[in-house]
Amino acid sequence: QVQLQESGPGLVKPSETLSLTCIVSGGSISGYYWSWIRQPPGKGLEWIGYIYIGYFNSETIRYNPSLKSRVTISAETPKNQVSLQLTSVTAADTAKYYCARHPVVAAFAHGFDYWGQGTLVTVSS
Amino acid sequence: QSALTQPPSASGSPGQSVTISCTGTSSDVGAYNSVCWYQQHPGKAPKVIIYEFTKRPSGVPDRFSGSKSGNTASLTVSGLQAEDEADYYCSSYAGSDNLVFGGGTKLTVL
Numbered sequence: 001q002v003q004l005q006e007s008g009p010g011l012v013k014p015s016e017t018l019s020l021t022c023i024v025s026g027g028s029i030s031g032y033y034w035s036w037i038r039q040p041p042g043k044g045l046e047w048i049g050y051i052y053i054g055y056f057n058s059e060t061i062r063y064n065p066s067l068k069s070r071v072t073i074s075a076e077t078p079k080n081q082v083s084l085q086l087t088s089v090t091a092a093d094t095a096k097y098y099c100a101r102h103p104v105v106a107a108f109a110h111g112f113d114y115w116g117q118g119t120l121v122t123v124s125s
Numbered sequence: 126q127s128a129l130t131q132p133p134s135a136s137g138s139p140g141q142s143v144t145i146s147c148t149g150t151s152s153d154v155g156a157y158n159s160v161c162w163y164q165q166h167p168g169k170a171p172k173v174i175i176y177e178f179t180k181r182p183s184g185v186p187d188r189f190s191g192s193k194s195g196n197t198a199s200l201t202v203s204g205l206q207a208e209d210e211a212d213y214y215c216s217s218y219a220g221s222d223n224l225v226f227g228g229g230t231k232l233t234v235l
Contacts, residue, residue, distance in 0.1 A: 035224075045163075045171065045214055047224040062222035098170060107218035109177050111161035115170035 002027040004099050004116035012093075012123050018086040022099030022116055029053050029075060033102045034082045035112065036073060038095040041120075046095075049073050050102070051082060089123045096120045128225030129154065129215055136233040137205045145230045147198040147215030153225055155196035159218035162191060162200045165229075166211045175200060202232070210234045 008020035022034070036048040049063035051073045063071050072085040082099060097119055100112035130148040137143040147160065154160055160178045163171035173182055175191040178198055188203045198217070202209050215227040 044229040045216075045226040047216075047226065065221075065223060100170075107157050107159040108161070108216065108224050109157075109159040109218070111163070111173035111176045111182075111216070112171070113173060113182070115172075118170055 002101065002114045004101065004114055006097060006099055006116045006119040008097075008119060008121065010120060010122060012089055012121060013125050014090055014123055015088055018084070018089050018093065018097075018121055018123075020084045020097055020099075020119060020121070022082045022084075024080045024082070024101075029077060029080050029082060030055050031104065033104065034073075034075070035100050035102060036082075036084045037098045037100055037112070038093075039098070039118070040092075040095040043095075048084065048086075048097075051075050052104075053077060091123050094121065094123045128219065129217060129227035131213075131215060131227040131230045133228070134231045134233065136235055137202075138235045139205050139207065141205050142201060142203045143205060143232060144199050144201045145213055145232070147200070147217075147227045149196050149198075149217055149225070151196055153196075153217040153219040154193070154198055156220065157218045160191070160193065160198040161216045162189075162198075163214045163216070164209075164211045165214065171214060205234050207234050 003025045030053045033050045033052045035050040052060040070087045075082045099116045101114040162175035165171040174185045178193045179191045213230045219225045
């Protein structure tokens, strides 16, 4: 059974960089898309971006246009983990951050089939 | 403001049917066969219950069904049960490798 576990600091100061890691167990990160999605407390979901890990270490990365200038998603295949960095954070970036897997189907058509439990990040001084 | 429009709330009594709408545009819902619906219970991660507008993943009860009309997708929950009380979100591909979600609908089973 594929399991995803997000981790990282629960508190980040304004203007600093948020860094999270998603460790995947029970399967390889190769051959799938891995997205980061966030959810502010009491609010809806927002897709942040994805990374696709090809079997020959090729990568494809795409970001939500509204966050593109501040986001970096990367992967470490030997560690079977995916990472998120979000720079210049403000209180508006306070949210639960999820990593999620989606199969290699065009246009996100099959949705996210595995999710982590999410990690709450609060931006505050 | 979310890219897709959902009603903030919906309700029904046990055994009844409830339909939740998800309205987009000709650039997202109306353009691609990629609308998904997610169910999220409090404190839990979302779970996909409908994909490609009408298909159910294995294990999802057939009480959940999806449909499409123009730029609007709909989720119908038939034979409401107490455990269906949750938040429901739609999502759609919006082109250019971008995904958008609806604002969510809180379903209450009376």
